[in-house]
Amino acid sequence: MAPGADKKLESVFSGIGVPRNRPFKPDRFQTDAVAAMAESDCLVTAPTGAGKTWIAVQTIRRTFESGGRAWYASPLKALTNAKLIEFAEIFGPENVGILTGDRKESPDAPIIVGTTEILRNQLYDAMHQGVSMNTDLVVIDEAHFLGDEERGVVWEETLIYLPARIPLLMLSATVGNAGAIADWLTTIRGRSCRVVAETHRPVPLYPLGLHPSGTLMPLTVTGEKGGKKLYRKVAALAGGKKTSAPTHGRGLPPFGDILRVLKAYDLLPAIFFLKSRSDCDAALKFCHGAVPLPVDRKAAIFDRIAELTENSPHLARHRQRIHMEQAGVASHHSGHLPGWKVVVENLMSEGLLTAVFATSTVAAGVNFPARTVVFFNSDRFNGTEFAPLDATQMQQMTGRAGRRGMDKIGFALAVPGRYMDLRLVARLLSSRPGKVHSRIRINFSMVLNLLLSHTPEQVEELLKRSFATWLLISKAADSPQKSRMAGVHEVLWEDFLRHLDFLKETGFVDTANRLTDDGIWASQLRVDQPLLVAECLRQGLLPAGDAAQMAGVFACFVNEKETDDRLEGRLVPNRLKKTVGRIHKKLTGFARHMKSRGFDVRDLYLRPAAMTHAWAAGYPWEHVAKDYSMPEGNLAMLMMRTADNLRHTANLTDVFPEAAATAREAIGLIMRSPVIEDETEGGDQMAED
Known part of the structure; x- marks a missing residue:
């Protein structure tokens, strides 16, 4: 590829740069939303980076300064942890607490940040006790999760159970039917809910296309009737059989060449959205030498990684560290440990990286924008198959393009290729986000x-x-x-x-x-399979007194996918095999009864039990991941979900004291570095979930 640019881009590229630093002045939609919250509920829809958090902060401040209490709910633990840091700086650390499955700190603080599941569970408890929840404001971030297929039910329950006396602020970048949601809330809460909508992006987005030769082009132009249509040179690519460029041995695009093109026109840093985790990891080795790093940048990256991994020898030895230090590139996906993803996010947010290669899941909820986002597919894997992107997913990805205060323009680069429908992309870029449906x-x-x-x-x-x-x-x-x-x-x-x-x-x-x-x-068993766990407790089937086995057994209950249970004998201790086998046998009648009444019952697999037991029993983390063929991020997620489930049994101290004590001990065995980096979040920190 030889870097080049269509003449139509000359005026656009001349506008690239850092905007002038001006004193902060809230936008009209921000002040409107804060004013609305003084007398009603409010649903705010605004593009990523537009300043929705400012609205939350001002609303929380008003509640806090009048002596009230506020609850800020988010769908992701990573987001919740970030809000804890942000709000502690604003309101003082003594005034902010956190409640997630992993952390319970200052639960009586006037400002609480936590996951939506914890908020829903607190509403359950308040209804049971016949009291009104002890808060004077609820903020629900990423409100479009109401339509999430798996977790949307928690959002809907929360909104139904929330007492009308508690003002509600909902924030989202991608809700296509905000009016319907507001009308529903007004109906069920008997309290007006206003919609405050902002469509203007704080950093304008310009879509680009890439010719296989390396020439950048406008992706769309304005048609005769005012709408957007593909630029004629891009349309020619869309109608032909050309691919983006010659590919490497694995069929991957020439990432190094694309980086050189972006560098030539000052379009870095960039986020590359790829279809798989393996592609993200494989891309890194093709980037070395593409955009040489200055010596001082290399030194800054080295020092920052050392600082962020100081308390984690495992992260300090991460196999992808060399790619960050030598080429300024990183991959980010669910196969990585949470701690390593935090390292990548910090370096990208601080402007130290040239590019991050990520799966599209990073588009939602992670705050590290770039000047340019690059995508090669117009479809995305939905857990079952590859399906075309929708407007909401496209908006989440392009929402990362353009850094407020650092960019005058953000760019979205669509690379023509085998899995790219350029006409679909052009349509989606000008479409409204999809409607949120009840789950x-x-x-x-x-x-x-x-x-x-x-x-x-x-x-x-x-x-x-x-x-x-x-x-x-x-x-x-x-x-x-x-x-x-x-x-x-x-x-x-x-x-x-x-x-x-x-x-x-x-x-x-x-x-x-x-x-x-x-x-x-x-x-109190607010877990994935409450009745199976309850039946284990009733029949005394759980291995009380053996914390490592307890952890292994609970991993069976959280595993959601069919798995290959063929394991070498050395990887499955006989005692664990007998315990799981006994539980399976004793639950057979109960499970058959459930199925006869039309209820789904997941199979109990030995592999998740064996790997969790190995980690709980002190087997080295690297060996567990390797021997059981489990990506580190997946393994960490299994441990965190297992710990979440164990906590509910650990809370049953009055009814099952021995099982509760063993469950608490099991949490401590699995919730340690590198699953979590702060070991105080482990077994002695219990959350009400």
Whole structure:
């Protein structure tokens, strides 16, 4: 590739640079949102980097200074940890606490940051105790998670249960039906919810295309009717069979050449979005020598990595460290340890890196923007198959282009190739984000917790408040279908009754629809498979007294995927194999009963149990990852989710003291470096989740 640029880009590239430093002045939408929160709820939609956090800070400040308490909920532990640091600097560390599955610090502080699951669980507890939750403001960040297929139910439950007296501020960059959500909230809370929308990006976005020769071109131009269409030279690529450029042996694009093109036109740093974790890792070796680093930059990277990994010898020896120090590049994906991702995020945010190669999941929730984002695919793996990107996903990726205060323009570079539909990309770039849909569903944990404080009739009234019900009723308004659609909540209600009947059959609920003693303690098992864990406790199947085995057993319950259970004999201790086998045998009847009533039951696999047991028993981390063929990030996630599940059993000290003590000990065995870098977050730090 020879770096080149279409003449149409001359005026655009002349505008590249750092904006003049001006005193901060809030935008109109920011002041409007703060004013709205004085008298109503508010849903703010604004592009990434537009300043939504400023609204949250001002609203929290008003509550704090009047002697009130505030709760800031986020979907990701990494975001929550970042907000703890940010808010501690603003309000003072003594005034900010954190509640996640891993951390419980200053839970009585007037300002709490935590995950949405913890907030939902606190609402369960408040309803059970017959009290109003002890907060005067709730802020829900990344509000579009309401539509998340897996976790959206937690967001919807939180919004349904939240007392109307508590003002609600919701923040999101990607909600296509904000008005509908606000109308629903106004209906169920009896309190006005205003939408404050901002579409203007703080840093304008300019889309580019790359010719296989190395020439940069505008991706789109304005058509005769005012809309956007592909630039004619890009359209020629879209209609042909040309690829982006000659590929390397693995079929990867020539990343080094692309970096040289970007460097020639001052378009670095860049985030490259790739389709797989292995591609992200493999890309690094092709970047050496492409953009030579000045000696002082290399020294700064070396010193910063040393500082960030000072307390973690494992991270200090990371195999990708050399790529950061020598070429200024890094990969970032879920296969890496959380601690290593923090290192990458810090270096990128501080302007020390030239490029980061990431999977598209980094687009949501991680704050390290770049001048340019580069993408090679117009599809994304959804867990089952590759599906075309939608407008929301595209907006999340391009939202990283352009650093506020550091860039006058941000760029999105689409590289033509085999998996790139340029016409689709052009459409998505000018499309509104997709609509958020209700993901509410009934599960046993929900039913048990609602029955702590509600009769079935009261639960039915709650289910009528769901976003799903409201959406269907509103669509059917004034139509012949209205009366039929008004009973749409019956689908949820019938599912609730199905769960309730099973709980009665198994002794967790009595004939008067009240929780039995077993049901009361089982309601505290807010885990993936609460009834299987509860049945283990009832039958005394858990290995109380053996913390390493306890950790291994719980890993079986959190594993979600089918796995290859063929393992070398040395990798599965006989005692663990017998314990898991005994649990499997003893639960067979209960599991068969569940399946006969139409409930899904996950299989219990030995591999996650064996690797978790090995780590808990003191086997070296590197050996566990290698011997069990598990990427470090996946292994760390297994440990964190296992610890999350163990915590609920650890809280049952009054009912199962020995199992609770063993569960607490097991948490300490698995929640240590490099799973977490601050060991005080381990076994002696319990969270109410």
